[in-house]
Amino acid sequence: MSQPLSRRALLGLAAAGIGSVAIGTAGLQSRRWPPFGDGRRDDTPRAPWTQPAVIESRAGLLELELRAAAADVTIAGGAARMLSYNGAVPGPTLHLHPGDRMKVRLINGLEEPTNLHTHGLRVSPDDHGDNPFLTIRPGQAFDYEFELPDDHPAGVFWYHPHRHGLVADQVFGGLYGAIVVDGEDWSVSAPRVVVVSDTTISRGRVAVVSPMDRMQGRLGETVLVNGTVAPRLAAPGGGAQRLLVINACV
Numbered sequence: 001m002s003q004p005l006s007r008r009a010l011l012g013l014a015a016a017g018i019g020s021v022a023i024g025t026a027g028l029q030s031r032r033w034p035p036f037g038d039g040r041r042d043d044t045p046r047a048p049w050t051q052p053a054v055i056e057s058r059a060g061l062l063e064l065e066l067r068a069a070a071a072d073v074t075i076a077g078g079a080a081r082m083l084s085y086n087g088a089v090p091g092p093t094l095h096l097h098p099g100d101r102m103k104v105r106l107i108n109g110l111e112e113p114t115n116l117h118t119h120g121l122r123v124s125p126d127d128h129g130d131n132p133f134l135t136i137r138p139g140q141a142f143d144y145e146f147e148l149p150d151d152h153p154a155g156v157f158w159y160h161p162h163r164h165g166l167v168a169d170q171v172f173g174g175l176y177g178a179i180v181v182d183g184e185d186w187s188v189s190a191p192r193v194v195v196v197s198d199t200t201i202s203r204g205r206v207a208v209v210s211p212m213d214r215m216q217g218r219l220g221e222t223v224l225v226n227g228t229v230a231p232r233l234a235a236p237g238g239g240a241q242r243l244l245v246i247n248a249c250v
């Protein structure tokens, strides 16, 4: 029953959120938005709130396998074939602390080359690090290793493929996930991770990217929040809620 959340409504929500910060590439800013507080009530039926699984570093190390492959997901009540990390859109949230080492085995289950980029992390681009010139071919696996400096700033980042010529298709297709660097213990108080993305689903598949869109970025017809359309997020009365917002629109 839920309807796709329009970009207008989305920005209204973003404006209503307190202390939320959007990080990422262009995409949302090219339209005009209604002023906040116009008195209208949004009665759109809401999907339940979900957020990606969290994988946290232990004793300075986060080790994981990320398998990029097509997956059947449900969007706005309909089945859609998207691209996924470990079968989910978005992929798992990676929780790191300054000084951590992260080892990622990227397995390419796609039908085209891919690679892995950790958007915004202050890590080396060399060798097995955040190297956009790597090409991981279909069926291949590659062991990445990222070392965060001890003074790495806390912040919200994200990962996605950075294989030139295929970035737009693969991110639009569903390949992205959050990275959070902080010194917090999430077992005590976990923030809400809010991954905002957009896509266009046509006949159960992600719409093909036009050459112009590939150059300029694009606006998908459907805005997703943690892979669902218009989820309802309940805020505790009288308390503060920390939202970590990632703009994964390309």
Ligand SMILES: [Cu+2]
Residues within 6 Å of the ligand: 117, 119, 120, 160
């Ligand atoms: Cu990026």
